[in-house]
Amino acid sequence: MKKIFHISGTTIPGGGPEHIFQLLKRLNRNEWKIIICTSKDGPYWEKFNSLGIKAYNLALRILSLKTSFKLFLILRKEKPDLIHTHGKGPGLYGRIISSFLNIPVIHTFHGFHYEDLPIVTRWFHLAVENLLSLFTDHHIFVSFGEKNRARVLKFLDEENSSVIHNGIDHEYIRNLPVTRNAALKISDSENWKSKKILGTIARLSPEKGILCLLTAFSKAIKKTPDLRLIIIGGYPEEHKDYYLRVKNLIDKENLTDYVRILGYRQDTVKIL
Incomplete structure (x- = not known):
């Protein structure tokens, strides 16, 4: 061996x-x-x-x-x-x-x-x-x-x-006993039930382009006001400044009611 x-x-x-x-x-x-x-x-x-x-x-x-x-x-x-x-x-x-x-x-x-x-x-x-x-x-x-x-x-x-592309355990995902309502509940987004929800799963660091995503999203909701955005991912200590820039942009663009940052989650696939 x-x-x-x-x-x-x-x-x-x-x-x-x-x-x-x-x-x-x-x-x-x-x-x-x-x-x-x-x-x-x-x-x-x-x-x-x-x-x-x-x-x-x-x-x-x-x-x-x-x-x-x-x-x-x-x-x-x-x-x-x-x-x-x-x-x-x-x-x-x-x-x-x-x-x-x-x-x-x-x-x-x-x-x-x-x-x-x-x-x-x-x-x-x-x-x-x-x-x-x-x-x-x-x-x-x-x-x-x-x-x-x-x-x-x-x-x-x-x-x-x-x-070699990252693989996805599609059988595990397909067999998850989860509904949209359950996913909204565990992500504290039950009031978004009637909304169109976008989502990304990414670490909050510069190479992931979260600031670009938020800039584009702020323009998109002006045309489609019922859009909402969930970001699943935290940040390592060396990227705390980037996280603060993300939070500042959300405040500046008045996106607080439109965007939720959930941090690191063990139930990411269920929410997805």
């Missing part, structure tokens, strides 16, 4: 942790022994543990020599056959350490964003990604648009990269 070691940055609810959870849930246990290293900062920690896999708790979204050394020791001890990194911080740690330990590594980009960065930060970000691509055996993107944006990386090509 081979051993695979996943490295992720957070267990706070979001697309990345759910992607990883579904992946681990469906890996063939007769072929792979699974280990994950991530931060015990959210409910997905318990979900990973419910799969009966070994989990290490490390904060990998902040750069630290101490953290790198701890991860190096863990990987040297576990001796995995394959490392799979997810996201920026874990990708930096995992891919560099894998080169020292001579372990093959796959990296999944859960978003490739650089266009809106200040020019110096953008240059540094792309320089680091170009360097890391030399240590990466295969790159995985969750959409073709994401892969197209990443073509600025010099060492990325069709042989060392693939697009």
Whole structure:
């Protein structure tokens, strides 16, 4: 049996942790022994543990020599056959350490964003990604648009990269015992029963474009006043300023009665 070691940055609810959870849930246990290293900062920690896999708790979204050394020791001890990194911080740690330990590594980009960065930060970000691509055996993107944006990386090509879309457990969704009225109740939107409701599920951070969505929505309700908007998603501490900008825009455009931000939810699919 081979051993695979996943490295992720957070267990706070979001697309990345759910992607990883579904992946681990469906890996063939007769072929792979699974280990994950991530931060015990959210409910997905318990979900990973419910799969009966070994989990290490490390904060990998902040750069630290101490953290790198701890991860190096863990990987040297576990001796995995394959490392799979997810996201920026874990990708930096995992891919560099894998080169020292001579372990093959796959990296999944859960978003490739650089266009809106200040020019110096953008240059540094792309320089680091170009360097890391030399240590990466295969790159995985969750959409073709994401892969197209990443073509600025010099060492990325069709042989060392693939697009694998996020999957949806349609059977689970189809069999959920939930009605529109029940969804309105659990989202505190019962007074919107007769309204046309739009919704988005996204972290409140710049790359998700929530400010653009609200700007467009404020124009749309002038033509269609019975529209309402539900936003499901919270924000990491580093994006608190963005969250405040979102709240300020809602107040400025008098959208308080039209928009609801529900934060992180465990019942997101039921509301959807």
